[in-house]
Amino acid sequence: MSTEEEKAQIAGEEEVTIFDKIVAKEIPADVIYEDDLALAFRDINATAKVHFLVIPKDRQGLTGISKSEEKHKELLGHLMITAAKVAEQENLSDGYRIVINEGKFGCQSVYHLHIHVIGGEQLGWPPTGIKEEASS
Ligand code: DGP
Numbered sequence: 001m002s003t004e005e006e007k008a009q010i011a012g013e014e015e016v017t018i019f020d021k022i023v024a025k026e027i028p029a030d031v032i033y034e035d036d037l038a039l040a041f042r043d044i045n046a047t048a049k050v051h052f053l054v055i056p057k058d059r060q061g062l063t064g065i066s067k068s069e070e071k072h073k074e075l076l077g078h079l080m081i082t083a084a085k086v087a088e089q090e091n092l093s094d095g096y097r098i099v100i101n102e103g104k105f106g107c108q109s110v111y112h113l114h115i116h117v118i119g120g121e122q123l124g125w126p127p128t129g130i131k132e133e134a135s136s
Helices: 004-010 018-023 070-089
Strands: 031-034 038-042 050-056 096-099 115-119
Touching: 018 038, 018 050, 031 070, 038 070, 050 070, 070 096, 070 115
Parallel strands: none
Antiparallel strands: 031 038, 038 050, 050 115, 096 115
């Protein structure tokens, strides 16, 4: 089983992503919120007690945040509001972190825009350093 970092080295854009399949209910996921535009489900590789993803059902070309344009303003706003709403639903009243990984260096492994919401316990900061071999 490769790490998220390893997966990110080979990941790329796909016609149909694993998240499209979750939206279509073709593969199972622990869905905790759904509306017309967004879906939230628990991350399969949770990095904290609570770790869920918020995704657009129709990604509208948003393979990642770098593809965002003016036309995506409403959808992006809705995803952020949904992240906060589901965090409240998950009782993350002591705080949480929102993360969007972008591209290879950002360790993005699924090219379907997604917001990580991580919490349920004290998190550290900074979240991660530069990899040893990459910085030398
Ligand atoms: P990122 O590295 O930012 O692209 O995060 C992708 C996340 O997606 C990663 O934390 C693991 C999660 N993930 C990948 N495949 C699945 C899946 O089939 N089900 C669920 N629930 N999560 C998945």
